[in-house]
Amino acid sequence: MQQFSFKNRIASNYIITTALLILVVFFAIYSIVRFSVYVRVNNEIKTEVAEHLKEIEVIENCVLLIEEEEWKTSQFNKVEVSPAFIQFVDELGAMVEKSPNLKQKQLTYKANAPVNELFDTKLENISVRQIQVPLYQGTKIIGYMIVAMSLEDSIMVLNNLFTVMLIAYPMILLVLFLIARFIAGRSIKPISTIIQTSNVITKDNLKSRIPLPQNRDELFTLSHTINNLLDRVENAIEREKQFTSDASHELRTPLAVIKGTLEVLIRKPRNPEEYKEKIDFCINEVNRLNHLVDELLLLARFENQKQTLKLEKVSLNALFLDVISRNTTIISDKKIKCIAKFSKDYYVTTDAYLLNIIVNNILTNAVKYSKPSDTINFDIIETENELICSVSDHGIGIAEEDLQKIFDQFYRSKSNDHPEIKGTGLGLSIVKRLSLLLQIDLQIESEEHKGTKVILRFPK
Numbered sequence: 269m270q271q272f273s274f275k276n277r278i279a280s281n282y283i284i285t286t287a288l289l290i291l292v293v294f295f296a297i298y299s300i301v302r303f304s305v306y307v308r309v310n311n312e313i314k315t316e317v318a319e320h321l322k323e324i325e326v327i328e329n330c331v332l333l334i335e336e337e338e339w340k341t342s343q344f345n346k347v348e349v350s351p352a353f354i355q356f357v358d359e360l361g362a363m364v365e366k367s368p369n370l371k372q373k374q375l376t377y378k379a380n381a382p383v384n385e386l387f388d389t390k391l392e393n394i395s396v397r398q399i400q401v402p403l404y405q406g407t408k409i410i411g412y413m414i415v416a417m418s419l420e421d422s423i424m425v426l427n428n429l430f431t432v433m434l435i436a437y438p439m440i441l442l443v444l445f446l447i448a449r450f451i452a453g454r455s456i457k458p459i460s461t462i463i464q465t466s467n468v469i470t471k472d473n474l475k476s477r478i479p480l481p482q483n484r485d486e487l488f489t490l491s492h493t494i495n496n497l498l499d500r501v502e503n504a505i506e507r508e509k510q511f512t513s514d515a516s517h518e519l520r521t522p523l524a525v526i527k528g529t530l531e532v533l534i535r536k537p538r539n540p541e542e543y544k545e546k547i548d549f550c551i552n553e554v555n556r557l558n559h560l561v562d563e564l565l566l567l568a569r570f571e572n573q574k575q576t577l578k579l580e581k582v583s584l585n586a587l588f589l590d591v592i593s594r595n596t597t598i599i600s601d602k603k604i605k606c607i608a609k610f611s612k613d614y615y616v617t618t619d620a621y622l623l624n625i626i627v628n629n630i631l632t633n634a635v636k637y638s639k640p641s642d643t644i645n646f647d648i649i650e651t652e653n654e655l656i657c658s659v660s661d662h663g664i665g666i667a668e669e670d671l672q673k674i675f676d677q678f679y680r681s682k683s684n685d686h687p688e689i690k691g692t693g694l695g696l697s698i699v700k701r702l703s704l705l706l707q708i709d710l711q712i713e714s715e716e717h718k719g720t721k722v723i724l725r726f727p728k
């Protein structure tokens with residue numbers, strides 16, 4: 269089916285409204301003209317009635333014209349655009365006298381018609397407006413004076429007016445439709461530009477933007493919004509590309525290390541200690557790879573927002589102690605002392621699994637970046653509006669200029685200064701994303717060589 273274009277739709281809507289409006293105006297004009305024409309005819313007839321009533325007298329049940337000959341001559345000589353026809357009839361309607369301009373014709377007395385009121389009727393084939401004025405002798409009606417005036421001219425004027433309106437109506441509408449269509453076409457021109465530009469923009473050509481129209485109207489806002497959307501899509505694709513290339517680089521590095529170690533190992537026969545040492549090294553690298561893949565999968569899962577939250581009442585005290593006990597091995601390996609003294613039980617409504625991932629990442633970082641035999645403190649404070657949890661270590665700390673960057677994927681602060689501390693640079697980006705998802709305010713305070721404090725604020 270052929271689509272009705274937008275500009276035609278605008279023009280049609282406009283025309284429907286205009287058509288109704290013009291119809292009302294035409295109807296009003298026609299009614300006013302008709303009313304005026306009838307008022308004129310009515311007035312003329314009433315004047316004639318008044319004039320002729322003066323010229324008659326009633327004697328012995330007979331209507332007599334005072335000056336009959338004079339009356340006839342004056343009627344005959346009258347020059348009028350629409351002359352009045354006058355006729356006298358007796359009380360039964362039989363003709364008594366008539367004006368000469370009636371010639372052979374005769375006005376018809378309508379017994380049913382209301383007296384002294386004007387009505388439309390016919391004089392043979394001519395339309396006339398007529399009045400029947402009763403003539404009295406005392407209180408008795410002895411006849412009628414019928415006065416009529418032709419309506420032919422008035423009807424012709426009204427018919428002409430009607431024909432002109434009938435022809436003008438569709439023509440006006442057609443012209444208005446074409447004008448409206450033209451103006452609508454011009455007004456929506458920026459939409460065509462938007463369509464053209466959108467067609468040009470493909471996945472590989474995200475650089476193009478819609479030129480902004482000069483008027484700051486709705487189309488300006490639309491173009492601006494689409495441009496903003498394109499900016500965001502372009503950024504997202506850019507980030508995705510960067511992430512993919514970083515991820516593949518990170519995955520390739522341990523694989524290359526394992527491959528290199530194994531190639532060196534089989535070049536010549538070795539003693540069992542040497543084999544054990546190299547295989548242990550490779551197992552470590554494989555573990556690292558495993559960890560990296562886990563983190564990448566976790567990130568990808570939240571990137572696609574597939575995770576749905578499972579909110580429940582969670583005991584913060586229990587959750588912290590659980591995370592500490594799960595990391596006992598690395599904590600005791602470094603002889604770290606974890607101090608978690610809570611004055612009471614604190615509860616929050618959140619997703620326990622995701623909060624576990626957050627706290628686990630923060631704790632493993634604290635352990636990793638602490639010096640052996642350091643202490644790590646866990647605190648929970650309650651204020652009027654929030655619960656504030658913090659994990660503080662006394663480790664190597666983070667340089668001030670890196671504090672913003674540590675949430676970026678794969679970013680590791682000064683990793684060359686401490687090559688023995690292994691990491692992927694993904695932990696804090698996962699923590700940040702999950703905190704956003706759980707609406708937890710995340711903050712890191714740190715000073716190089718002094719320590720780091722990670723603060724989580726749970727709104728009540």
Ligand code: ADP
Pocket residue numbers: 629633634637661663664665666674675679680681682690691692693694695696697719720
């Ligand atoms: P990684 O796997 O490298 O630990 P993260 O995303 O968890 O990755 O952390 C990013 C960087 O932030 C780390 O490389 C480290 O430089 C810094 N960092 C995070 N936590 C701490 C901490 N508790 N003490 C010192 N530095 C930290």
